Amino acid sequence: AQKITQTQPGMFVQEKEAVTLDCTYDTSDPSYGLFWYKQPSSGEMIFLIYQGSYDQQNATEGRYSLNFQKARKSANLVISASQLGDSAMYFCAMYPSGAGSYQLTFGKGTKLSVIP
């Protein structure tokens, strides 16, 4: 079974600064996918970024980048140039890649607060 651990229940960052949200995972599957989702107070889950376990390069999407360290089983999210609208809950998630189950396992989340 997979497990996702997010050790930071809450984080603060100054506007325009960069912030790293931690995520470690545990799985016995050789092939898997890692995701980050943002959940603002409205409740919707917004897909941010995806990293496949066999991807050679770290994923990037605009101001979001995923610092993937396979040996350490970590998939930290880096948000550059934080904006006030980045204040939200952030969830790390994973599932086994390839054919079969696409069920996501979520971490407990990190609440990010951006300070003006």
Added chain:
Amino acid sequence: GAVVSQHPSRVICKSGTSVKIECRSLDFQATTMFWYRQFPKQSLMLMATSNEGSKATYEQGVEKDKFLINHASLTLSTLTVTSAHPEDSSFYICSGKDSRYLETQYFGPGTRLLVL
């Protein structure tokens, strides 16, 4: 990203009544849809996996007779909470997996259910 809608966004009902929540993929075909439940300040918990044209697969501890799922088309899945009780009050979120892109799930905006 792909768009998923949910209806209603918010519902209040009396104990003992049934509530139907619709989840629609608006611009893609979702061969698989997932239903999650989220309690306040907690992470998402998968309730069931719904495949178009077949019976849903429920997670351990989720009563299939209480949470009826129908995935009649590639763009619509419904969750019916039968004989709702106050403990069923929660935030219900669906997601759809785009058949073109194997990895990513796109989430609906969620439905807040309050059972009085």
